[in-house]
Amino acid sequence: GLGNQFLDDLMQADALVNVIDVSGSTDIEGVPGDVGSHDPTEDITFLRKEIEYWMREILKNGFNKMARASRMTGQKPEQIIQDRLAGLNVTEAQVKKALMSVEMPPDIVNWTDDDLLNLCINIRAQSKPMIAAMNKADIAPEGNIEKVEAINDICVVTMAETELALKKAAAAGLIDYTPGDSTFSIKEGVTLNDGQKKALDYMKANMEKYGGTGVQKCIEDAAFKMLDLITVYPVEDENKFTDHFGRVLPDAFLLPRGSTAKDLAYKVHSDLGDKFIRAVNAKTKRTVGADYILEDGDVIRIVANK
Structure with missing residues (x-):
């Protein structure tokens, strides 16, 4: 529309x-x-x-x-x-x-x-590869999920209303829940009324059945399954894994598998790419060149002319 x-x-x-x-x-x-x-x-x-x-x-x-x-x-x-x-x-x-x-x-x-x-x-x-986010899975008639899975390569069971309800419950201090978790827990000392207990029991049962609400999984599957991206962490201090403010692993960049250290430099800022000299693999402490092929989880310091 x-x-x-x-x-x-x-x-x-x-x-x-x-x-x-x-x-x-x-x-x-x-x-x-x-x-x-x-x-x-x-x-x-x-x-x-x-x-x-x-x-x-x-x-x-x-x-x-x-x-x-x-x-x-x-x-x-x-x-x-x-x-x-x-x-x-x-x-x-x-x-x-x-x-x-x-x-x-x-x-x-x-x-x-x-x-x-x-x-x-x-x-x-x-x-334009496509994930089918099969929403309202908790009320789907028998066979509907299988019908969709039969015609689409990557499908994820989702329950968006459950995700929204859990976020609201977490914000209200009733439960501990992080998007992407397979379940949640009720906080100690919290008193729930019968309606809240019934709703949370229903949501927990469905999350256990499907492994979560599926909302976060859609994004992760799109990035890591369909697009085959890797996560790389640029830092300024290769010993402490921090930026110039002292924040540990402040940024995470998603790059296509096969990307190089210089590709990362350009992703961070065009000036870093243009003035790239070398990079340092913070995990191994090795100096690497522009054509170094990045690996998933690499922590990289970029050295460039000022």
Whole structure:
């Protein structure tokens, strides 16, 4: 329902979390209904198709002219397609991988609308991988969760209302709970009324069944499973693991696996990247160069010209 605003956000996204009502009590238009009245798999296929058809329309615009020009210049298909989809944060490597996954006519001039759609289906899977956040799992009819899991590679059971209720209870001093925990505990000395006890017992039982509310897990799975990011900690003092204020491990940066020390420098600040001299692995105390491949959990001091 966000229209162009959604499309603008989509352009910048590396991964998508598609929040669906797995209980089937909200239809495709967002209208509430009875539990089980809507098939939640429709929400998965609907969003996929919207993105894939949108990508195809972008490619179709002036495609024949570009295809004929590429035949004359010898430009590779992945370069042409990436040029057209660059605004969607699609890389040439992703396009190339998609081309390897689908059969296309040898001559790009002969590519049909159906060929372009099949290609866009694979490009979408590469460039905008999607987690299905199966919300309202605590009231989902039997079989609904399994139906969604059958059509989406990465799915997470979620209970957003439970997450919100637990945050409020923690803020009120009733429970100890940190987002991402698999359960919670009632604080010592706290007196609960019957309604509060019943609600917390219900939430705890469901959290034990599913391993938590799943809200934090969606973000973690998107970062670490789908995008294969690593966490790196830049510091200014490699001995104390602190910044110049004395704060221990003040920042954590998520970087693609395979990133280098210089990539981290640019992530922290462009000046650090431009004036990069070397880096120090604070854990090993080894001096490393610009092309040092970072590992998950590295603590790095960057040395740069002033």
